[in-house]
Amino acid sequence: MRSLPVYYIRHNWKEEEYQTIINTLFEDHKVGIHFENTKENQKDPFDPNSYHERAGKTSINCLNECNKVESLIVAAYKHHDKILIGKSETSSKGLFFSNDIEIKYLKLTDFKKVTIDAFPLPFLIAPPFSTFVKWHMGKISVNTFFFKKEKSFKIEMLLPWQLEILAEEWLRKKDIIKYKLYKTGGQMKSFDIVGVDDENNPIYVQVKHECSENTVNKFFGEIDSMENVKGYFFTIKIIGKVPDKISDEGLITFKEVINDFRNDKKYLEKLCYGF
DSSP, X not given: OOOOOEEEEEEOOSSGGGHHHHHHHHHTTEEEEOOOOBOTTOOOTTOGGGBSSHHHHHHHHHHHHHHHSOOEEEEEETTOSOEEEEEEOTTOOEEEEETTEEEEEEEEEEEEEEOTTTOOXXXXXXXXXXXXXEOSTTHHHHHHHHTTOOOOOOGGXXXXXXXXXXXXXXXXXXXXXXXXXXXXXXXXXXXXXXXXXXXXXXXXXXXXXEEEHHHHHHHHHHHHTSSSOEEEEEEEEEESOOOTTSOTTTXXXXXXXXXXXXXXXXXXXXXXXXX
């Protein structure tokens, strides 16, 4: 079964006068965008160059793409506890006005009304701050959910943040890390997971999808320069030869991690697909 491109749109205009518009879009199974600051002499509301804001250009581009090519759209609506996931109806874009507010809209077809318990991922880790964007991270999960595809787990399918979670859970499973000190991933420069063991010794962890021999060397070089610190490096694949001085204890392949979770297939599927 083919996969469709996936987009995410949020309708969360702050002004209360927009709530009626949001409700109408939800009830009519449409998605809509509104940007006012068009450039002078640019009157086509569907031309990205008519807008000053980058968000406006991006949103109009996405609407035009979905109008041209059938895509899956994940749509969130302010004050509605369900989202809509549906196919974009090609050649259905249009305009409507409400109290002089211009809304560019697109129709959804074959849609589903989805609750957080049925599909948590788009509720919990939606693209931040964006109005209408192509959602690369959600492509596999949304297509699998929408088309009811069979789940088949492969480690290569996991995104960087998912690998970080899996590494952290493995460290807990092995009783290596007791407490975490900072948010996993995020803005930390050198490490992805920082915590302590049961004796309060620091544990620093780096997680990579694939990496070079030099990356591994650099990490353990930093660890060796610190006192009473344990280091763990997780990766799917190392390009090049791993130096002999790197201990097997600190260098962990995700093949080993997956093997240790072999009896937790449902967990791996939920991590991978978000439901």
